[in-house]
Amino acid sequence: AKLWDFGGQEIYHATHSFFLSTRALYLLVWSAAPPEKTDDAADEADFPYEYWLEHVRTLGGNSPVILVQNKTDLKREFLDQGKLAERYDNIREFCDVSASAGDGVEHLKEQIRKWFAADPQLKHIIGFPMPEAWERVRRALEKKAEDEPHITYQAYLDLCRAEQLPEESAPVLCRFLHETGVLLHFADLHSLRSMVIIDPNWAIEQVYAILNRPELLRGRGRFGRELLRQVLADFSEPEIDRFLDLLQRFELVFPLDAAKQQYVAPQYLSPETPEGFGLMWEHSGPPVLVYHYPRFLHKNIMVRFLSRFGAQAAQQV
Known part of the structure; x- marks a missing residue:
């Protein structure tokens, strides 16, 4: 299992796409008991479990989910399980636990093993007899990640060769380690x-360092390459280029003016309707295409839509 500490603020939710794999069993843990708020969590908001179920559906390829209600020793909410299972056909089980008291934990473990073994995409991961050369490469990469967060793909191939992994197996192992969260x-x-990120937490930290900049809030999401040079001070210019490609790959930013190297993080765009937009909309004719979301519109859909099509806007945002 791999663990990452994601930022709780909504502004960071789009970064989850770095790590939500399509080859995973998800435990969606929620509680009916009110959360304990701290000063550090002042900017964090609570979202209903439907939000996270849609998150997995959108970014996790509709992977199987076990819905876990925690803190049942404090408060328990009875769900309409049939209705939820009908709406989300990837829900495999509902479990009630109290992590502090230990109630229901063994049953949850049994369900994890059961549904992992039942899924054709997952059953070969648990108990998978990893070849010795694969294990040597994995350990060597994790050791190397203590000093270098990323390496070139050629360096990865050299490491595989040093650990006596056949050359034809290197791409297969790389894909497996990507799918299981060891690297990106x-x-x-x-x-x-040409870039292999062997410390995924480092990628999270770099993205947060950019998204946390007050200039983005003041500029309503606009930023230039100079900001990246300040934040990524240890990066060479080619490495900054690759990091920008990474941000665009995960639809966190889009180019506003590629020639001037200006970009936009759509999470920071103003919620207010631009002046004159109503008149433009009124004279634009009937809509050509309408999407209707009868149950739930995930906020991240709009961020990804803006990231994908923002550069094609007729006017600047």
């Missing part, structure tokens, strides 16, 4: 193919 590698994107 995007072989499908030419500009990122």
Whole structure:
């Protein structure tokens, strides 16, 4: 299992796409008991479990989910399980637990093993007899990640060769380690193919360092390359280029003016309707295409939509 500490603020939710794998069993843990608020969590908001179920559906490829109600020793909410299972066909089980008291934990473990073994995409991961050479490479990468958060793909191949892994097995192992959260590698994107992020937490920290900048809030999401140079001070110019490609790959930003190297983080766009937009909308004719969401419109859909099509806008945002 791999664990990451994501920021709780809504502004960070789009970064979850870095790690929500389509080859995973998700435990959606929620509680009917009121959360304990701290000063550090002042900016955090609570979201209903439907929000996170849609999160998994959108970003996790509708992977199987076990819905876990925690803190049942304090308060318990009875769900309409049939209705939820009908709406979300990837829900495999409902479990009630109290982590502090230990109630229901063993049953939850049994369900995890059961549904992992039942899924054709997952059953070979648990108990998978990893070849010795694969295990040597994995350990070597985790050791190397203590000093270097990312390496070139050629360096990865050299490490595989040093650990006596056959050359034809290196891409297969790399894909497996990506799917299981050990590293990040995007072989499908030419500009990122040469980069292997062997410390995924480092990627989270760099993205948060950019999204946390007050300039983004003041500029309503606009930023330039100079901001990236300040935040990513240890990066070379080619590395900054690759990081920008990474941000665009996960639809966190879009280019406003590529020639001037200006970008927009759509999470910070103003919620107010731009002046004159109503008149433009009124004279634009009937809509050509309408999407209707009868149950739930995930907020991240709009962020991803703006990231994907923002650069094609007729006017600047």
